[in-house]
Amino acid sequence: MALMASLMACSGQNSTQESKPTAARSGKEIYTSICVACHGVDGKAGTNGAADLSKSNLNAAGMAYIIENGSLSGKMASYKGILNPEEIKSVAAYAATLKQP
Numbered sequence: 090m091a092l093m094a095s096l097m098a099c100s101g102q103n104s105t106q107e108s109k110p111t112a113a114r115s116g117k118e119i120y121t122s123i124c125v126a127c128h129g130v131d132g133k134a135g136t137n138g139a140a141d142l143s144k145s146n147l148n149a150a151g152m153a154y155i156i157e158n159g160s161l162s163g164k165m166a167s168y169k170g171i172l173n174p175e176e177i178k179s180v181a182a183y184a185a186t187l188k189q190p
């Protein structure tokens with residue numbers, strides 16, 4: 090929880106070196122443009138062996154870790170450098186909403 094709080098505190102700051110060419114995309118937009126290819130709109134597609142996100146045990150923070158660093162097996166590539174930290178956070182938050190109880 091303390092970690093979450095500090096993460097949020099960090100992202101709330103407007104860093105001066107930030108010069109984004111385009112407005113930040115929402116987590117859903119990012120998911121729909123990149124992640125659907127393998128995970129599908131509902132997270133269940135499993136294309137290319139993609140994990141079923143609706144059955145994931147990960148929370149948003151855990152998902153953000155996978156998205157940033159790639160999966161342990163390397164089957165899913167790292168999106169560091171493709172998505173900025175803010176985008177990783179929002180797409181992870183969106184992906185976490187696909188989980189079903």
Ligand code: HEC
Nearest residue numbers: 123124127137138139140145146152155160162164165184
């Ligand atoms: C090229 C296909 C592909 C794309 C594109 C892709 N993934 Fe994945 N993803 C995978 C595969 C394959 C796995 C399973 C990896 C493994 O088992 O090691 C996975 C696993 C995951 C996991 C871990 C789930 C779990 O419970 O272990 C998350 C979270 C995830 N992807 C989110 C995303 C998000 C968000 C995006 C878009 C930024 C994305 N993925 C784009 C193929 C993809």
